[in-house]
Amino acid sequence: MNKFISNFAFAQIYFWHTYFMTSISELKAQLIPGTKAVITAHYNPDSDAIGSTLAFQGYLAKKGIQATVAVPSALSANLKWMPGAADILTYDELLHKVQIDALVEEADFIFCLDFSGIQRLHNMAPLVRKSRAKKVVIDHHLDPEDFGDYYYHRTIAASTCELIYDLILEWGDENLLDPSIGSCLYSGIMTDTGSFRHPNTTAHVHTVVAALIDVGVNTNEVHRKVFDSSSIDRLKFIGHVLGQRMDYLPEYHLAFMWITAEDLTKFNSQAGDTEGIVNYGLQITGCVWSILMIERPDGVKLSFRSIEPFAVNEFASKYFEGGGHKNASGGRFSGGSLVEAKKKLMEVLPLYLSEINRVKNL
Ligand SMILES: [Mn+2]
Structure with a gap:
């Protein structure tokens, strides 16, 4: 076979x-x-x-x-x-x-x-x-x-x-x-x-x-x-996100970050300034995946990263109108505000618990 x-x-x-x-x-x-x-x-x-x-x-x-x-x-x-x-x-x-x-x-x-x-x-x-x-x-x-x-x-x-x-x-x-x-x-x-x-x-x-x-x-x-071409605003912005806008959910081996529209204004965020921030989550010992939500004028944008063999693109397409590569995907939430996007994530996470544990135990 x-x-x-x-x-x-x-x-x-x-x-x-x-x-x-x-x-x-x-x-x-x-x-x-x-x-x-x-x-x-x-x-x-x-x-x-x-x-x-x-x-x-x-x-x-x-x-x-x-x-x-x-x-x-x-x-x-x-x-x-x-x-x-x-x-x-x-x-x-x-x-x-x-x-x-x-x-x-x-x-x-x-x-x-x-x-x-x-x-x-x-x-x-x-x-x-x-x-x-x-x-x-x-x-x-x-x-x-x-x-x-x-x-x-x-x-x-x-x-x-x-x-x-x-x-x-x-x-x-x-x-x-x-x-x-x-x-x-x-x-x-x-x-x-x-x-x-x-x-x-x-x-x-x-x-x-x-x-x-x-x-x-x-x-x-x-x-x-x-x-090595960041503005000081960008470094302070990253510090703010890591310090105030990140949770680690050990049961799901998930690092979860979010950025509000107010954060983007306050730190004078420019095109590309949020690039790569989602990757920081994977630096946590035991972390299998990382999610970043960003509140944009046209809706909530999501970035997903995962370690092998966890297919984060499946999660992105199933629940957040997205997709992409197996370990690096994007998505969006058009059903409401950042608060509602977070709520949706918390609702669907338990449905994925067995898959996360399966991958973790491989
Ligand atoms: Mn490419």
Whole structure:
């Protein structure tokens, strides 16, 4: 039986791999100088989203294709060092919106990086959906939706930046890698693997990083730019959350944190300032998962993290309109206030007790 399953799984992987390979190699021939391309990524773009889009833009430029990076919302301050970041257009700025509308209208290709569902483009989704341009999805999230013409998709990849590297190699363009492209790629690989500590850190990840160092990437410098670039407000904000907004529920092996709208105002919170806070919970001995709730103007947003083998994406999709990776997911609560979201969490936790204990006892 096991053998059958593994053969079946292998056949499936082989089929998808072959299918995507053909599809993506066909694409290469169409990317000729003068091609009009827009590169986009998900709402609230993180280091992998910005790193992969800018690296791909740099790569296309070397092939004679001037692509524009256009994302739904602003990038955080710690990503603005990346080469090309200053020219990124954001759809929630009125002046940029006009430009993006025109560029998407004219585009031959729209490259959709680091998201598998078109709704992750938020306000930009209708524009991309109706566009006549060919859509190319390059991504590592689960369950890709059927909105693209070409897919380069592997959930085994730890980051989209890793896939961009793989694609450049697959297309025989290794010689086009340089320290600028490499630094962008390294940034996304580093953050999506939690600085090489998450279970998605495969041998291949380290192989890619070794190659990027050989190209001339200064990994220490990239790490400092991304992680050691906080404002004092942000550090005090983290101190406030850890000190006043965190509970540990030992029976559920759960660290639970919440941030109110008032907290965000009081500490002058900027885009990206809440990034990574959820991870602190996992530093507690015995902690299996960590949840962060944030009160935003458009509802309560949730972040989930877990340690292997606890599939926190199942919990997120079952109870909080979310999903994502097995150990790193997001979600939301549209049924009311932060207080009500907390109440819902406390109601559903007992339903999950046996699963938590099962995982804990493995
Ligand atoms: Mn990613």
